Amino acid sequence: MPNVPNRSPLVPPHLSDAQLAAYQDGEMPRTEFEAACRHVESCWTCRSRLGVMQESIDRFLQARKKLLPETAAFAENRVEQFRQRLMRHSAESEEAQASLGERMAFAFRQFLVAVGEHRKAALAGALAACLLVVMFTDVLNTRVSADSVLNRAQSYELRHLPSRGQVSRIAVRIERIDHKSGAHRQLGTIVEVRDSETPITYWNVDSGAGSFGRTVNGNLAGLTDVMLRAVLQGQPSDAPVIQYLDQQQWLPDISINGFRRLVAARGSSEVSARKAGDVFELSYPFATGHSSGIAEARLLVNVSDYAPASLSILTSAEEAQEYRFTRISTTTEPRAVEMAHLTLPPDVADLSSQRSSESSLPSLPARRVTPLGYADTQATVEEVEVAEALHRVDACLGEEVYLFPMSDGSLLVQGLVDNPVRRDAIRQSLRSVNGPLKVEIYVPRELKNGSELYNPPDRFAEDASGPTEGAVPAALAELSSASMPLHDRIFKHLARSGASSDDTEKEVAIFSSEVVTHARQTFLHAWALKKLDREFSPQRIAGLPPSAIRQLEKIRQDHQNWIANLAQRQAEMLSDIADLPVAASMTEAAGHADSDALLRLAREQNDLVRSLFTTSQQAPDANASLSRLITVLHRMGS
Amino acid sequence: MDQENTLKLNQVFGMEQAESPRRSEPLEETVVGLYATMRPSLLGYAYQIVGSTGEAEDLVQIAFLKLFDQLSRKAQILNVRSWLYRVIHNLAIDHIRRKGIHEVAVAEWLAHRSLQETTRTAEDDLIQQQRIAQSLEVLNERERYCLTLRAEGLSYQEIGEVLGISHKAVSVYLSRGLKKFEVRDAKRA
Secondary structure, three states, X not given: OOXXXXXXXXXXXXXXXXXXXXHHHOOOOHHHHHHHHHHHHHOHHHHHHHHHHHHHHHHHHHHHHHHOOOOOOOXXXXXXXXXXXXXXXXXXXXXXHHXXXXXXXXXXXXXXXXXXXXXXXXXXXXXXXXXXXXXXXXXXXXXXXXHHHHHHHHHHHHHOOOOOOEEEEEEEXXXXXXXXXXXXXXXXXXXXXXXXXXXXXXXXXEEOOEEEEEEEEOOOOOXXXXXXXXXXXXXXXXXXXXXXXXXXXXXXXXXXXXXXXXXXXXXXXXXXXXXXOOEEEEEEEOOOOOOXXXXXXXXXXXXXXXXXXXXXXXXXXXXXXXXXXXXXXXXXXXXXXXXXXHOOOOOHHHHHHHHOOOOOOOOOOOOOOOEOOHHHOOOOHHHHXXXXXXXXXXXXXXXXXXXXXXXXXXXXXXXXXXXXXXXXXXXXXXXXXXXXXXXXXXXXXXXXXXXXXXXXXOHHXXXXXXXXXXXXXXXXOOOOOOOOOOHHHHHHHHOOOOOOXXXXXXXXXXXXXXXXXXXXXXXXXXXXXXXXXXXXXXXXXXXXXXXXXXXXXXXXXXXXXXXXXXXXXXXXXXXXXXXXXXXXXXXXXXXXXXXXXXXXXXXXXXXXXXXXXXXXXXXXXXXXXXXXHHHHHHHHHO | OOHHHHHXXXXXXXXXXXXXXXXXXOXXXXXXXXXXXXXXXXXXXXXXXXXXXXXXXXXXXHHHHHHHHHHHOOOOOOOHHHHHHHHHHHHHHHHHHHHOOOOOHHHHHHHHHHHHHHOOOOHHHHHHXXXXXXXXXXXXXXXXXXXXXXXXXXXXXXXXXXXXXXXHHHHHHHHHHHHHHXXXXXXXX
């Protein structure tokens, strides 16, 4: 109340303007009003102010009355006009409500009638609607089809290939997780740069041991081996895994094609997929006891766009290791001049060697395709077909014809045969083989110094004395009757009354030649059987389909039958001259021998035959040797 | 229908309608009766905001149509008078905002009235009217609305409901408005 000073602290303060207005209008609360009344009665100033305020109010009301429009004029008309307007409004409202209600009721009745008439169709429609909701909203979608997720992820990859003039750069982080100890270790990063203009890829490996780069043009053999060995730093338990990955030509770029290759030879068809939050989790278990030691391959794919996110390779329960490859970035960038130069096709190996920053790091194998040992590879169906084709033309029996698994995944049949006819026969037989196969078969005159031929693919051929080593072909055996230990006995056995001495000698030569030939063939079949076992060892054929394994078994059985038949034939021939009953000797027959035992026996019988039926400087004890030979033959013949 | 609504209306007014002869009337007639009774004061208030008799008439009728709709839907309205003033106030404010005449409404109204009255008003009355008009111009919106509503006979409570302000604020706006009016008037005098 700025305009009215208080008189004294003992006197109640004057009313404020707002209080005065409320007092004037009777709008004060009761207690406040009574106090205000007492004050006003005793305060001339406030009474005076009340008077002024009342005058102001009166003047305002009077003036306002003059300013207001004349509302009384035509008041009746206005009211009537409003009545009509209200009636119209009321009618429209009722009509609108009625029509809305009627329309809804009519539609509902029609719907009920339709449902009643076509109950099955209505039910089917409702079900279809529910299905559509479930399909398009993922309401209940926790289980998914692994194949469909893989296909969609592949579509994603195709859509995101680098367009012309660009390269894509994919960075993958590699971790090893030990599920036994819970140790989680980051091992390194591999970056793949894909070119849009050429099939060339550039790889950069960054690990604790340093970093190095490789430019690769198509041939991926050995690449995974080199990169993973560098990143994983050579743990012994990693070897079979890396070997398997390399063999499958899997690359750590988390691509779908690579994943398909990874699980192609897992020896199981089991697969499961589920949606776990933002990712689809695809689980591909490997066959129990898989040679790689891998128990499961797991791929995570983003739900939102089906981009492959990470890949885990889990080893068996004993190792309990997880190799996790996580795609940490995928970018596309212009194909810069440097990049274009890097990816120029000619002589990429030189470029890659220039990029290597650590000389101690493993290097890629030579660009030339090289043969691989049996111990480092898995047998393929094509290898079985080659073996079968060679077996068909007896090229497995002592001929220097070998099957080499090559570093680029192809097969090479290389060898040396006596003449072009024989070569043509082998080539003709190999034409039935599918897949990448190269045939290099030489005749002696085509060889310069023998460097054209690879060494046999495994140690077996080096350790075991091959069938040609020291062997004397039957046709070339010198059968000088004068020095052959059993000559007299055979001559006596074959001599017939009336026959001339020369004729008998010829029969002795034929008899001896036949025995030597049988012995030689027996040895060759045993050698082929052993070679087959080495070539298709249980470790190598783990991933083969049953049909291929049956094919191998058939070849094996064939050799065994030949060995048994030839040994029996020899035993019968020799029993005649040794005067020993076959049945008695057969009692010594041992049980079924394996290929090693068979080979030993075959070698022994071959040596014995050669010592008894060919010329020899040191005459053996004919009776003892013959007895031993027959025993060996009986054992083989069983 | 509408027996219930009629009863409520009677309670709200608490006046002569308490023993209403229109107890059994349809709602339309009840609303028309209310319109006839309240039209002058509501029209004055609306006119003061929009500055046009025709537009003010229309706004008042619209407010009653809304009242009819509310009562038809059995909505409970505790104080029909303050409800109507509030609806009219909001309609009028919306109207002048739509027309972009928010600030000039009063001036137009005053100018319009002055011209109308010029030919038939004595010189003294004209001078007094101009003084009042000029005094009203210095009032701000809230003060003007409060004074006008109070002049229409609304209680502080009802004014507060119409304008969405407290009882205390109403007394403050009223006193400030009267003070300005008083000072201006005194200076002119």
